[in-house]
Amino acid sequence: MNIIIDRASPIPIYLQIKQQIRDRIVTGLLPPGYRLPPERKLAERLDLNRSTVLNAYHELKAAGLVESFVGRGTIVLETEETDEGAGEVTDSASAPAPLYWKPMLTAKAAAESSSLIRDLLALPKRQDAVSFGVGVPLPEPELLEELQQMAGRLFTEDRGEVMLHSPVEGRASLRQALCDRMRDRGIRCPKEEVIVLSGAQQGLDLIARTLLSPGDCVLAEEPTYFSALQTFRAAGATVIGVPVDEDGRLRLDAMESLLRSYRPKFIYVIPSYQNPSGRLMDASVRESLLHLAYRYRTPIVEEDPYGELAYGEKSPLPIKAMDEHAHVLYIGTFSKLLGPGMRIGWIAAPKPILKVMGRMKQLNDLHTNSVAQKLLDAALREGAVDRHLARIRTLYRARRDEMCAALKRYAVPGMQWDVPMGGLFLWLRLPGGVNVQELAVRAADRGVDYIPGAPFFAEQPKGSYIRLNFARADIERIGEGIRRLCAAVEDAMEGPEVTGEREQEGTIPIV
Ligand SMILES: Cc1ncc(COP(=O)(O)O)c(C=O)c1O
The missing domain is CATH 3.90.1150.10 (Aspartate Aminotransferase, domain 1)
Known part of the structure; x- marks a missing residue:
């Protein structure tokens, strides 16, 4: 936070600080949940007496813009205040009033910005944390070394092709490599039923855009992946959690009764080593869930980022592998095997829906990064991933x-x-x-x-x-x-x- 103090100004310094922080709050630059610097630190940074900063913070509290919490410091609150008067007491030459962004946001974006910030995490500051x-995993040196060599070859051998566009659905050879990999997990699908994504998150987003309208309902095992909840809610859907029993098995009786009562748009599950619970859904529950989906004519969105990370027996077949009636949309990613910076995932889905998603993806990002696609393709074919x-x-x-x-x-x-x-x-x-x-x-x-x-x-x-x-x-x-x-x-x-x-x-x- 860059506060500019004008010592020649007739405006008291504590008011200059207060006004500049206020402007940032009402314009949304400092969102609700943001933690202001501790008074002592800000005073040191600005070379001021601590009491000057303390007074500025008192003013902000009195205006209902911030609050101090024991152990958490001084936190920005939700405010309805507008930018009327933003910058009124600061000298515009030294500190121009920031642009007032809040009214420009769509309702969706405004709702999103506040809900995300509330979940701020306290990061440990200690060196030995x-x-x-x-x-996500940390990069492993052997993998980095192999990728480095492959990347070098990519840029020298294909005479710049790597810098060109790829098809919206992904490079044909990578799509085929993904199908080969899925076949090892029991999923048989042609490459025409696969789109390469910029991470699994894009799959969730495309599904939300393609299938969800405000007021729709989604059923998800409980607990479930935080970002999926956010993505579905951002599309205006309500997510209903389906409980598990004492042994962590999905309650199929509850699932059926919710399917009957709410007629959801889809069921969302992560059957293998789930995020966050680490749970493994056993084969019989997978099968019964698929049959419920058939009975209620409801698609299943199955995410499988962790399925290959088995530390004992192999995980049971994905639900997609058992699906003979085109009910399952299957999302995979390399974020958990290689690293999230790769930004490569994929979706395997029935053709009619996949076609629409391809068009949505084109609007979204044209196609997934060509360099990453080629690198991953090489890593898969040369055995580096395995x-x-x-x-x-x-x-x-x-x-x-x-x-x-x-x-x-x-x-x-x-x-x-x-x-x-x-x-x-x-x-x-x-x-x-x-x-x-x-x-x-x-x-x-x-x-x-x-x-x-x-x-x-x-x-x-x-x-x-x-x-x-x-x-x-x-x-x-x-x-x-x-x-x-x-x-x-x-x-x-x-x-x-x-x-x-x-x-x-x-x-x-x-x-
Ligand atoms: C279930 C699930 N889906 C999606 C993601 C995000 O994956 P990506 O980095 O491929 O977008 C994660 C990452 O934590 C995840 O656990």
Whole structure:
């Protein structure tokens, strides 16, 4: 936040600060949920007395624009205030009033900007922090080396073709390679039924644009992928969570009754090593779910980013592999196998719907990045992806075992978890009585992060959960991370007041 102080101005400095922050709030540059810099830090940065900044913050509080929370600092509030008077007391030459963006937003965008920010995560600041938070793997050196060599060849051997457009649906040879890969998982589909996407997220977005209208309903197993909930809701749909039983099995009785009552547009599931719960849907539930979909003539959107990350037996066949009546839209991605920066996913779907999605994709981004498509195609054909997969299966299995062993050692009474059989995530139920807000602060203080569970539920969950990515941290650091986490949970149960200021620099997406 770049505040400009004009010491020659007749306007008191605290009012200059107040006005510049106010302008940024009412114009939406500082969104609701944004944490202002701690007073002491801002004072140091501007070379001012702390009391000057304190006065500015008091003014902002009195205007209902910010609020201070114990342990969280000073947070920007939702405001209806307009930009009338923005910049009125600052000298326009030194600090021009920012443009007032809020009224330019579409209703959809305005709703989105506030709901995203509310889910800000407290990132640990300590140098020795252990991260169980963000839901993606870290790049592995052997893979990087192989990709580097292939990328070098791409740019030298194909005389610039790599820099040209690709077909909207994706390069034919990559589409074929994806079909070959799906065949190994039991899915038989021709390349004409596949579109290469800029990540699985684009598949969710295309499905929402193609199938959802405001007022529609979607059924999703509970909990479910946060960003899917957001995407479907942004299209105006209501998502209804379908519960699981005590053993984590999807309640097919509840699914059927919801299908009957709500006639949803589709059912959304992640059957293998789900995000966030790590659960594996067994083959019989997959089959029964497909038959329910047939009976109620309802499509299934099946996401499968983690299916190949099995640490024991292979995961059961995807639902798409059992589908003989064109009911399943299947989305895959390389974000969890190789890295999200690749931005390559795909959708396999019945031709009539795929055609429409192709047109939607063209409006969206013309086509998926040609360089990434060619690189991935080479990596698949030369076996680099499979070699990498074999390495990370061993690596992640060991990290999972380490996390489970550490949890056994340090768990606080009342914590519950299942050992995930694949994927990246361990879903931890917290003991009753934990204050989840305070846990976020305590864990950040102790230098460990995780993803809170509540955003993954369509409605208010019963009980508190957190998601731990076991695959990301160094194996030597996992035990220490779990020790810190369990200590933070104990702190958050005892409930003493948290003091001190903490600064947060950004929002990270919950993936
Ligand atoms: C179920 C699910 N779908 C989609 C995504 C996003 O994938 P991509 O990076 O390919 O867009 C994730 C990533 O966390 C995910 O867990």
